[in-house]
Amino acid sequence: MRLADDERAMLDGEQGEAVAAAMDLLVRYGEVLGAERLVDTDNVCGANLFGSRHSLVCGSPTPDGAFSEHSLDTPRVLPIPPVRAQSYQLIGPMDTKHWQVQGLPQAEHDEIMASEQYNAEHGIHLLNTCTPYQVGNVPLKGEHCAWMESSAVVYVNSVLGARTNVEGRESTGAAMLTGKIPYWGLHLEENRRGSHLVEVSTPVTANRDWGLLGYWIGEQVPEEAIPVVDGVAGAPDLVRLKHFGAAAASSGGVEMYHLPGITVEARTPEEAFAGRAPVERLHYGPAQRREAYEHLNATATDTSVDLVMIGCPHATLGQIRDVVRLLEGRRVHADSALWVFTPRALRHVAEQNGYARALEDAGALLMSDTCPAIGQFLPPGTRVIATDSAKQVHYLPAIMDVQGWFGTLAECVDAAVTGTWRGELR
Amino acid sequence: MSEIVLTGRGLVGGVAEAEALVTRHAISGWGGVEPRTGRIIESRHELVGQSFAGKVLVFPGAKGSSGWSGMFHMARLVGSAPAAMVFTVMNTKIALGVVVSHVPAVTDLDGDPFEVIRTGDRVRVDGDRGTIIVTRADTYRRDPEPSRGHGWAAEQEQDTDGRRCAGPGPGEHG
Numbered sequence: 001m002r003l004a005d006d007e008r009a010m011l012d013g014e015q016g017e018a019v020a021a022a023m024d025l026l027v028r029y030g031e032v033l034g035a036e037r038l039v040d041t042d043n044v045c046g047a048n049l050f051g052s053r054h055s056l057v058c059g060s061p062t063p064d065g066a067f068s069e070h071s072l073d074t075p076r077v078l079p080i081p082p083v084r085a086q087s088y089q090l091i092g093p094m095d096t097k098h099w100q101v102q103g104l105p106q107a108e109h110d111e112i113m114a115s116e117q118y119n120a121e122h123g124i125h126l127l128n129t130c131t132p133y134q135v136g137n138v139p140l141k142g143e144h145c146a147w148m149e150s151s152a153v154v155y156v157n158s159v160l161g162a163r164t165n166v167e168g169r170e171s172t173g174a175a176m177l178t179g180k181i182p183y184w185g186l187h188l189e190e191n192r193r194g195s196h197l198v199e200v201s202t203p204v205t206a207n208r209d210w211g212l213l214g215y216w217i218g219e220q221v222p223e224e225a226i227p228v229v230d231g232v233a234g235a236p237d238l239v240r241l242k243h244f245g246a247a248a249a250s251s252g253g254v255e256m257y258h259l260p261g262i263t264v265e266a267r268t269p270e271e272a273f274a275g276r277a278p279v280e281r282l283h284y285g286p287a288q289r290r291e292a293y294e295h296l297n298a299t300a301t302d303t304s305v306d307l308v309m310i311g312c313p314h315a316t317l318g319q320i321r322d323v324v325r326l327l328e329g330r331r332v333h334a335d336s337a338l339w340v341f342t343p344r345a346l347r348h349v350a351e352q353n354g355y356a357r358a359l360e361d362a363g364a365l366l367m368s369d370t371c372p373a374i375g376q377f378l379p380p381g382t383r384v385i386a387t388d389s390a391k392q393v394h395y396l397p398a399i400m401d402v403q404g405w406f407g408t409l410a411e412c413v414d415a416a417v418t419g420t421w422r423g424e425l426r
Numbered sequence: 427m428s429e430i431v432l433t434g435r436g437l438v439g440g441v442a443e444a445e446a447l448v449t450r451h452a453i454s455g456w457g458g459v460e461p462r463t464g465r466i467i468e469s470r471h472e473l474v475g476q477s478f479a480g481k482v483l484v485f486p487g488a489k490g491s492s493g494w495s496g497m498f499h500m501a502r503l504v505g506s507a508p509a510a511m512v513f514t515v516m517n518t519k520i521a522l523g524v525v526v527s528h529v530p531a532v533t534d535l536d537g538d539p540f541e542v543i544r545t546g547d548r549v550r551v552d553g554d555r556g557t558i559i560v561t562r563a564d565t566y567r568r569d570p571e572p573s574r575g576h577g578w579a580a581e582q583e584q585d586t587d588g589r590r591c592a593g594p595g596p597g598e599h600g
Contacts, residue, residue, distance in 0.1 A: 025525070029522050032521040032524060033518065033521045034516070047496075070499065073499065073526045147492075148493075150492050166492045167492060167518060168492055168493070168496060168522040169495060169499070170522060170525075171518070184518070185517070222515070223486075223488075249491075252490075397469060398457055398458070
């Protein structure tokens with residue numbers, strides 16, 4: 001890999017050992033990729049909140065030790081300087097307000113708070129969400145970014161036209177300190193063209209339908225595919241594309257797609273394919289929709305629901321208000337729980353709007369910063385969960401060994417109120 | 427004893443020899459593996475319940491969440507990493523994953539590894555030369571003392587010496 005003068009200087013230690021270790025990681029990583037060079041980035045989203053499980057496996061259980069090992073892949077405990085790039089903390093392990101609901105011990109809470117403080121002192125913005133694009137980090141078309149979080153990556157590549165691969169903790173940690181990331185994959189114009197054509201012949205309107213379509217596409221196309229989805233009538237919105245991309249990035253590895261006429265880089269399918277023929281044509285009709293629904297509900301048999309989870313990826317204010325309205329005049333069943341997850345910043349707004357209070361009055365809870373899959377927590381004794389998120393129902397049963405139902409928001413709220421799953425695909 | 431040699435691109439240096447664990451299905455890191463034991467946990471994966479710890483993992487590559495490297499990094503720290511990795515489809519998740527796993531890794535082979543290697547075969551992966559040497563299970567299992575290469579097991583023990591085991595832990599990333 002060819003290094004520019006400033007990059008060579010970083011590697012040689014001109015800016016200290018931590019920056020040199022960061023550059024060394026980027027060089028090792030870039031050479032495995034086959035990247036020819038690095039590219040400047042001033043927009044990095046990573047995950048550097050550490051608790052005891054991270055610190056215990058380090059040589060040195062200090063914040064510098066944890067960052068050195070887990071974020072820079074070096075066993076040496078290096079003093080970490082303030083980050084160079086604009087850097088953002090993604091979703092993490094703990095709701096700083098409702099951590100006791102998660103069942104966290106005080107010591108664990110204190111360790112994660114210290115880690116958060118360490119990030120803040122280093123200039124990492126505490127967005128604490130899987131949806132930075134909801135709360136102040138909306139990259140421009142063509143902007144080179146280094147983001148983790150597969151659902152956010154597919155959103156900003158496709159909907160906004162920003163350029164990022166799916167980065168990991170170590171590459172984003174290194175990018176924060178250096179302002180560099182390998183110039184490879186989706187950073188290059190020629191790699192952003194469509195590859196597979198998906199012709200849709202069944203209505204895709206509600207949020208659930210977008211999750212089903214995304215999940216099905218992710219299962220069908222190879223990891224490196226860029227699907228072009230044609231034939232969807234009507235315009236989706238942020239929530240629907242959030243669900244769609246998250247689903248496609250969970251069942252498969254979709255990092256970018258084109259919805260001609262809607263997403264930013266293609267007005268027509270022809271423009272999306274840039275003159276090339278599709279590698280493959282796929283058809284999505286009623287049978288394929290049913291297949292995705294059955295796959296998403298494959299882990300569930302018991303209709304007694306212990307937890308309803310809303311907000312994967314993190315809920316918008318609109319979704320929170322929808323839950324409040326669906327709960328009007330009703331109450332969450334004594335044997336169930338209803339948790340709604342949102343970015344920290346939006347929880348403050350939801351509190352001002354009275355939504356948080358309304359949820360609590362109905363027996364539900366508004367949480368932020370985390371989710372049950374990332375934080376690995378559930379109400380005690382939970383055996384069955386329900387959610388309107390294809391991503392959450394894909395991951396949570398595997399991670400927490402529970403059954404998972406997938407359906408509409410209304411079906412989910414109904415399950416929380418009655419304690420019973422009655423969802424169906426019509 | 428018949429051996430099959432494939433040559434490709436070495437990505438991470440070092441030599442390891444161990445039994446192969448082969449799948450034609452890409453592997454999810456976060457939410458797909460349990461790093462404390464190296465077990466695959468993705469409910470609908472063909473290897474669900476099996477562990478890659480100490481094996482030569484032969485697979486197409488990485489899919490799913492951006493927590494892929496973090497999971498394999500953690501598996502290395504607790505001593506449950508694969509002995510080596512052989513894969514076919516490059517992306518950022520697998521690239522970063524092999525880098526932080528610190529185990530020999532090879533791709534771009536001059537033959538189809540899924541045709542050549544079966545689970546249980548002995549595979550020697552040379553990440554410096556970019557070669558793999560495959561000894562079919564039906565051959566080496568008749569051999570009373572199969573050759574062991576550079577002793578990955580001893581290295582793994584050294585890696586875990588003095589470290590405490592821990593699970594994936596809250597905060598690993600989607």
